[in-house]
Amino acid sequence: MTNNDVLRRLRYALDLSNPTTLQIFRLADHDIKQPELLAFLKKEGEEGYLELSGALLEAFLDGLIALRRGKREDGAAVPRTGKIGNNDILKKLRVALELKEGDLLEFFKLAGFPISKSELGALFRTNGHANYKECGDQLLRNFLKGLTLKYRDQAAQS
Template sequence: MTNNDVFRRLRYALNLNNQAVVEAFRLSGMKMGQADITSLVKKEDEEGFRECGDEVLQAFLDGLIALKRGKREGADDKAAPSSEQLTNNDILKKIRIALSLKEDEMLAIFKLASFPVSKSELSAVFRAKEHENYKPCGDQMLRNFLKGLTMKYRESVQH
């Protein structure tokens, strides 16, 4: 999945308007305006499309955490950009933190998307990369989690 896909789907699933998205970016220390947001949600072949890089998606996710849970005590306004590439595991972890999701809630979200995941599979995704039981989160797993989130938070959506 591209970062633009993740951004679009997450924004839709959580029903975030442009104002909320701008606020999330502000909380992460990144200045983004309405026009910037509009260009991020456009499809690749549309005029004005802007690619959502790792730094931008990470700033949005960090801002979403601050928006949903409040800022951490003593946290900098500007999130330190990571030198590593943003992985699906990182994205899933940040969504989990932002929405304060417990393991059973995450499993239920996967089940909503008809993509059952076991407890051990889920915990493997959240392990450190160096851990012997670490498992990379594939695009299919992330896509189905976002689909389940959409079904959970936008109940009027029928699939």
């Protein structure tokens, strides 16, 4: 999955408006302007498409954490590598949305892609751990699909 695709899917799943998305970037100390955001949201091959870097996706996820849970109490800056993998995306979403193991398993089940507790735990292990499992694009795509089904369904019922 491209970083742009992850951003588009998260915006849709969480029903984030353009102003809210811009605010999320600002919370992570990145002042993105509306035209730049719109270029990130275009599909690859569309005129005006701009590739979202790993550093900016990481900043967006950190801003989402700050929006949903508040800024860190110690005021320390969040260390960023500028390189973000699917496992890191899952970890940051788990923190931002305050998801428990059961929630994560439910999202996969909703997407028609159930996984076991041990498979889920392996995704959150440290890279290099004996039981670490790389999160592939299909797994992340199904997680985001389940997230969308859950959050959009709740919004429709409200």
